[in-house]
Amino acid sequence: MDFALGNGGGSGDEQETSNGRKGKKSYHRHTAHQIQQLEAFFKECPHPDENQRRQLSRELGLETKQIKFWFQNKRTQTKSQNERADNTVLRSENERIQCENLAIREALKNHEKVSNLLAKYIGKPISQIESLAPVLGSSLDLSAAGNSLNQGLGSSTLDLDLSSSLTISNNTALPHHLKGISDMEKALMLETADSAMDELIRLLRINEPLWIKSPADGRYVLHRDSYEKIFPRANHFKNSSARVESSKDSGMVTLSGMHLVEMILDSDKWVDLFPTIVTKAKTIQVLETGMLGNRSGSLQLMYEQMHILSPLVPPREFYFIRHCQQIELGIWVIVDVSYDCSKENTSPSRSWRLPSGCMIQEMANGCSKVTWVEHVEVDDKTQTHRLYRDLICSSIAYGAERWVVTLKRMCERFAYSMGETTPTREVGGVISLPEGRRSIMKLSHRMVKNFCGILSMSGKLDFPQLSEVNNSGVRVSVRKSTEAGQPSGMIVSAATSLWLPLPPQNVFNFFRDEKTRVQWDVLSNGNAVHEIAHIGNGAHPGNCISVIRPFIPTENNMLMLQESFIDTMGSLVVYAPIDIPAINIAMSGEDSSDIPILPSGFIISGDGRPETGTGTASTKRKFWKVRWFTSYSGFPDIGI
Structure with missing residues (x-):
């Protein structure tokens, strides 16, 4: 039926x-x-x-x-x-x-x-x-409990030399209770690092169902439901404005695994590796140095400030634990996880780093494969400017792809500086010594770091436009120069951003080419310029350092030092005036760290929106943002 x-x-x-x-x-x-x-x-x-x-x-x-x-x-x-x-x-x-x-x-x-x-x-x-139970419920806020425990048990604390002279940034000093780390707090920091390492290894080795491809751009992002089932935890921020950024990427770099591990564990070299992302870094306390020869087991408490692209993008500050383990022969995992250093979250961007980091796998010919994971919880109290909203909120600005692309470019630059790749193309044989080439590259690298470091423009003044749809107005900052390697006195900096519906390669070529410099550079005073030295620092012809002579009758003693590079995340052109005696010091191979330099430049990047149109990738129309930044020194050293 x-x-x-x-x-x-x-x-x-x-x-x-x-x-x-x-x-x-x-x-x-x-x-x-x-x-x-x-x-x-x-x-x-x-x-x-x-x-x-x-x-x-x-x-x-x-x-x-x-x-x-x-x-x-x-x-x-x-x-x-x-x-x-x-x-x-x-x-x-x-x-x-x-x-x-x-x-x-x-x-x-x-x-x-x-x-x-x-x-x-x-x-x-x-x-x-007896006091451990309330301590465990305090989310690692252990200063008071640790002190009472030390008194009761008679254990010693680890004193840190962190006086007022060791101020990590202009506005952020080290939290008071970290001037001494108790043994119990150190033990809990070790446990935090161990748990973060376990989580990161799983995030690195598993794709689906933990990672899915974003329908917007094809990048890997975490599947929140799958992640929260495997790693249940409460959100660090409770505000409605809080959001989570996640990303994963990988690539090959021209640096050996052990060398790369050593550089990442050194806070100064960490800034050198990522000058366009990390503006400040400090190792607060080394808890474990790791095994001799492979650094496995290394554990340290660190501080860093990140900032990219524009004064319109707020910097991010982290106090975090960095832990390194060699999980197999020739394979290292380095994890970063935020650590609650103070009761008050003093970071202006209110960022909290969930287990993030990289896996480094030693490959043949001195290369390494790097897989990177970024996982950050952010509470933006102030809404991001509309010019950068899509870029920031889509996990592109501080995403894993930017870290991998930057690392590849900087490792390539490092190889060129050591003379391990294509030799320098020189115009007129101005730089004759390998030491001179390395000294010029070191000076130029410091110029780029200074440029990126002062781009956050703390204490800036705003001169907004009536309409900020396609530009940001002008941001002006006035500060007193106290750092070595910069001109003394008061420094005025100005920055602006705008959208251009032009191919990024065309914009980049326009700003880096000495033949078109006369059209935009006020320092050339409307006169043609001539490249007298050229140092390649990458496979792309646009990745180079140039020494430029402007034809200015009244400034016969002045040259221009310029560095430019381009990659899949965007491009940068940075330049600074420098006098002939100073450039001669660098070209002769002498120490150039005391040469004062004040950079200006352009940053060119996408807007974070998916490409539109039905044509091929090369014909699709996409807006690219250009940031112009300049500084001027010469004001008397007076209070403002």
């Missing part, structure tokens, strides 16, 4: 068809009135007896067996629906219980690890420390 399941609207009787074939089943759909009456009766009595079926048959004009089959089908359908609903509820409950079990197992594992660490560093098991 054919039973009408659906909405219970069909009959199950058997009738012969008009052609006389036996056994052919016909299907009769009930009317809306019949279905309504049957549904109403089913709610009152799902199992009608024979008399009730006869009564319904008379009232509805149906045969009793049709009534019987309809109720059978309806009961089967209702049972199936209830079973499906129950299964859905059970699956949901099962997932909830699994997450709770995972959280409990992690808590028990952490409890055991902390107990072992405390026993190792303090000498007593966790059961003998």
